[in-house]
Amino acid sequence: MASGNGAHGALALATPAQVNRDLLERHQRRTGDTYWRAMALFGALFVLGIIGFLMRLSDGFSDKAVWGYYAAVFAFILTTAQAAPLVAIAPRIAKGHWRRPISRAAELWSVVGLFNLLLFIPLLWVLPSLEDTRRTLWFFDAQDPNFSQVPIFSPHIWATLALVGLVVTGFMLLWVSALPDLAAVRDSASGWRQRWAARLAPNWQGTSQQWNFLYHRTGILGAFYFIMLIFVHFLISVDFAMALVPGWIDALFPITHAANSLQAGTATLLLTMFCLRQFGGYKDYIGLDQFWALGKLMFALSLLWFWFWFSSFIVLWYGKKPSEQAALQLMMVGPYLPAFMAAFVLNFLVPLFTMIWNPLRKSIWGPTLIATSILIGTLFDRIRIYVPAYSVPGIGNRFVEKHELSEVPKSILPDMADIFMIVGAIGGAIFIYLLASKVLPVINVWEQKEMLLYRVHKPFHRIEVLVLGKRD
Amino acid sequence: MQEHIQLTPKEINQELLSGVLGTPKWWLGLVAFLLLVFLTGAGAFGYMLNKGVGVTGLNRPIMWGFFMTNFVFWIGISHAGIMISAILRLTQAEWRRPVTRAAEVLTVFSLTAALMAAPLVHVGRPWRAALWVFPYDFGRGVWPNIRSPFIWDPAAVMTYLTASTLFVFVALIPDMAVIRDRATGKWARQIYGYLCMGWRGTPRQWKLQTVAGILLSALVLPVFVSVHSIVSWDFAINIGVDGWHSTIFAPYFIIGAIHSGVSAVTMVMALMVWLWKWDKILRPDHFDAIGRLLIIVATTWFFFFIVEFFFAIYTKEAPELALRELQIFTRPYVFLFLIFIITAYFLPVPLWMFKKVRRNVKWMFWTTVSVNVGMWLERFLIFVPSLARKTPLEFNWGTYHPSIIEMLMVAATFAWVAMGMLLFSKVFPLIPIFDIKEGMIVRDEVKIGRAIVPASIRE
Numbered sequence: 001m002a003s004g005n006g007a008h009g010a011l012a013l014a015t016p017a018q019v020n021r022d023l024l025e026r027h028q029r030r031t032g033d034t035y036w037r038a039m040a041l042f043g044a045l046f047v048l049g050i051i052g053f054l055m056r057l058s059d060g061f062s063d064k065a066v067w068g069y070y071a072a073v074f075a076f077i078l079t080t081a082q083a084a085p086l087v088a089i090a091p092r093i094a095k096g097h098w099r100r101p102i103s104r105a106a107e108l109w110s111v112v113g114l115f116n117l118l119l120f121i122p123l124l125w126v127l128p129s130l131e132d133t134r135r136t137l138w139f140f141d142a143q144d145p146n147f148s149q150v151p152i153f154s155p156h157i158w159a160t161l162a163l164v165g166l167v168v169t170g171f172m173l174l175w176v177s178a179l180p181d182l183a184a185v186r187d188s189a190s191g192w193r194q195r196w197a198a199r200l201a202p203n204w205q206g207t208s209q210q211w212n213f214l215y216h217r218t219g220i221l222g223a224f225y226f227i228m229l230i231f232v233h234f235l236i237s238v239d240f241a242m243a244l245v246p247g248w249i250d251a252l253f254p255i256t257h258a259a260n261s262l263q264a265g266t267a268t269l270l271l272t273m274f275c276l277r278q279f280g281g282y283k284d285y286i287g288l289d290q291f292w293a294l295g296k297l298m299f300a301l302s303l304l305w306f307w308f309w310f311s312s313f314i315v316l317w318y319g320k321k322p323s324e325q326a327a328l329q330l331m332m333v334g335p336y337l338p339a340f341m342a343a344f345v346l347n348f349l350v351p352l353f354t355m356i357w358n359p360l361r362k363s364i365w366g367p368t369l370i371a372t373s374i375l376i377g378t379l380f381d382r383i384r385i386y387v388p389a390y391s392v393p394g395i396g397n398r399f400v401e402k403h404e405l406s407e408v409p410k411s412i413l414p415d416m417a418d419i420f421m422i423v424g425a426i427g428g429a430i431f432i433y434l435l436a437s438k439v440l441p442v443i444n445v446w447e448q449k450e451m452l453l454y455r456v457h458k459p460f461h462r463i464e465v466l467v468l469g470k471r472d
Numbered sequence: 473m474q475e476h477i478q479l480t481p482k483e484i485n486q487e488l489l490s491g492v493l494g495t496p497k498w499w500l501g502l503v504a505f506l507l508l509v510f511l512t513g514a515g516a517f518g519y520m521l522n523k524g525v526g527v528t529g530l531n532r533p534i535m536w537g538f539f540m541t542n543f544v545f546w547i548g549i550s551h552a553g554i555m556i557s558a559i560l561r562l563t564q565a566e567w568r569r570p571v572t573r574a575a576e577v578l579t580v581f582s583l584t585a586a587l588m589a590a591p592l593v594h595v596g597r598p599w600r601a602a603l604w605v606f607p608y609d610f611g612r613g614v615w616p617n618i619r620s621p622f623i624w625d626p627a628a629v630m631t632y633l634t635a636s637t638l639f640v641f642v643a644l645i646p647d648m649a650v651i652r653d654r655a656t657g658k659w660a661r662q663i664y665g666y667l668c669m670g671w672r673g674t675p676r677q678w679k680l681q682t683v684a685g686i687l688l689s690a691l692v693l694p695v696f697v698s699v700h701s702i703v704s705w706d707f708a709i710n711i712g713v714d715g716w717h718s719t720i721f722a723p724y725f726i727i728g729a730i731h732s733g734v735s736a737v738t739m740v741m742a743l744m745v746w747l748w749k750w751d752k753i754l755r756p757d758h759f760d761a762i763g764r765l766l767i768i769v770a771t772t773w774f775f776f777f778i779v780e781f782f783f784a785i786y787t788k789e790a791p792e793l794a795l796r797e798l799q800i801f802t803r804p805y806v807f808l809f810l811i812f813i814i815t816a817y818f819l820p821v822p823l824w825m826f827k828k829v830r831r832n833v834k835w836m837f838w839t840t841v842s843v844n845v846g847m848w849l850e851r852f853l854i855f856v857p858s859l860a861r862k863t864p865l866e867f868n869w870g871t872y873h874p875s876i877i878e879m880l881m882v883a884a885t886f887a888w889v890a891m892g893m894l895l896f897s898k899v900f901p902l903i904p905i906f907d908i909k910e911g912m913i914v915r916d917e918v919k920i921g922r923a924i925v926p927a928s929i930r931e
Contacts, residue, residue, distance in 0.1 A: 135786060135787070135788065137786070139785075139786075139788070141788070230775075249783065249786065249787055250719045251718050251719050251720035251779055251780055251782075251783035251784075251786075252718075252719040252720040252722075252723065253719070254779070255720070255723065255776075255779065303694070307697060307701070307722075307723075308723070311701065311719060311720075311721075311722035311723060312719040314705060314709065315705070315708045315709055315717065315718070315719045315721070316719065318705075318709040319709060319711045319717055320711075321711055321717075453918075453920045454918060454920070454925065454927070455918075456918050456927070458916070458929075460929065465929045465930070466929070466930050467916045467918060467927045467928070467929055467930070468918075468927055468928060468930050469917075469918035469920070469925035469926065469927035470925065470926060470927065470928075471925055
């Protein structure tokens, strides 16, 4: 198959059978050196992360301030890897054809959810119970008989259940949408791949009923994944960040936290696409169309990043309430100003002043570089939220009077254990993704074949045009 | 999309220019009626100017009543034009074609209604509007207070009005050339000829028109977001009124505006089918598409509504809890609250889940009317109960009963918008002719097995 920049051009002459054969061969052929080098690199980082975690574990759970960077990197993976599947879900519901070559790459990130669930477990020990009388989503109040019935570990229980729900939904979505491809692997591969595929798709024969089931379930599971992701962001952002800072009441913050994940999820997928194209040999499938479409989306989401941030900021800043000023001091203009500025520049200013230019937006390198900027910015953003939030001592301390910060704690810089944990968690997430890419084809074979059915080249006056069908 | 009717360019011209080149029988009577309602409201306004704002039900501490509710409501409706037109144009949604013009025109007239409702009427002495904008004491260098909503709101609304008018005008140019070529009167030909700026339909002109449309779509979107954000901050930056100081107000107002705005566009679509008989162009699948969009918009709005409410309770502060009790459990607000939440969400959204409802013009009309009843009440419930709560240093304290003067002025804004749309339809087509023709050309079909799937030509 000839290589090309646009996915339209390269596949224009291919038949469904050719695409089937090509993609399955790529999936089953012997793994190249680049893959093993990447595995070694990210595996090493993962090990480094485990060492960092063990170092941190030796400090115990009593001082939550030392776990701030750990919480930040957990939130970072929630914001990036666990949001990436949404980038496949939304255009699938909107029936956008451009998503077809990248939907599997996006859904495959849901596997990393399991890793993040493991990362979450220590935070259950770090987060204090509700007995410290902080504000909470669960309205616990030991003094009030109406509100003392709630379990004191409600944030721990509900956040865990929600996170488990998100991970399970992600796995189910990945499995259901991969059924036809698993059946193809079952019928064409040999060895462990064949055995795995036969176990995961034992009954798929491609009957009309099964296809209807697939369309229906991917829609439902996709919508449910979206709802669960918003719910998880809601619980984590409030119970594991906002509630820890007395006087910080920001109704928009949970939504901002979730909206940021849409931007970072898109950036994650863009970077994944770039790697698959450059190093994975999928230039024929992932083309300019995909980069352009996702680049536009990422640009819009970067503007949204600013709008959500500014909507919160202007109200708190203009209101001049001491409790809100202290919260702004803590996370924005005080000790964490450099982290905030880094996030502001990388998440908003860089995308704004680069993506407005058509040549940059309509390229492979442009959106990739901006995506990298956004991912680094998102890490800074999570750091400037979670590290200060965990650094505030509990109610009853000299820092806190009633529900207001009377003194802003000093900044906490990352130590060796923190740095190991940050690179280890990110390396671990990529390591797991690379492993998963060996089990399932990273390009969705059936969606790619279906695409060929919907596209026809027809003469139109003196030129030939592309006609794209859209199912009702 | 299966029930699409293919029309020739000549048939499209005939269909869509019927209201411009001829006058439907009902048109004059309806305009006269709306003019009467508008003039009655204008009379009420004159009476208020003569007697003072004491003739309204506004009194300390509730100085923001029907007028401000109506202002925010019309700003909300105005978001329809940009939502439908700019976003759907940028995303190349095919179903937008017959809807965009009406939505954009609705934006323009809603904005003028909003300007009437607040700066003109609400302040009581509208001639002082000049003082908000221009320096009023050159000698001492006194300038308007830029931290005042009196500066923010008119600046935002006027920018949006200018951008929307430009948006409508650019999209009208090819259609005005069509009217120029078909108008019989000398004056009409000259005026349309002047307005369409020498349009001949050359490839360069088409390219410029398309680029201008896309550019305006992209540039007007931030304006659209800023307008309602600024309106919401009139409330949210205020820490003195319970229930208003919330960071979520800007997105909550925007999504509420989109909810009521898209509903208003659906109402206009239904009226276009009934009044101008454009059912060959506005097909059930257009209502189906906008119905699906409404489900998403309404549910997002409902989520924001819940979050806003939840975080008021999250504070566990006594004044916030008392306000929510007043809004939800105390008469007369309890009845208004129930009507609001049922009509804005619990009645229409479950109905829109059914494809038969979404494809039925009558059902879509009445459910979207229901949404706008609810969304008007929503704004009322944000303002009035909050202001009605007694605060510690308040000695003059009462509740609010709108007077007949206010009701007449509110009715006048509705008449103004409807009349404006009808007058517009007499001189310009409410459905873009060139867009419909283009849609007919790019429409195609793809055969997959035994199924025929609707398709469109892509570059």
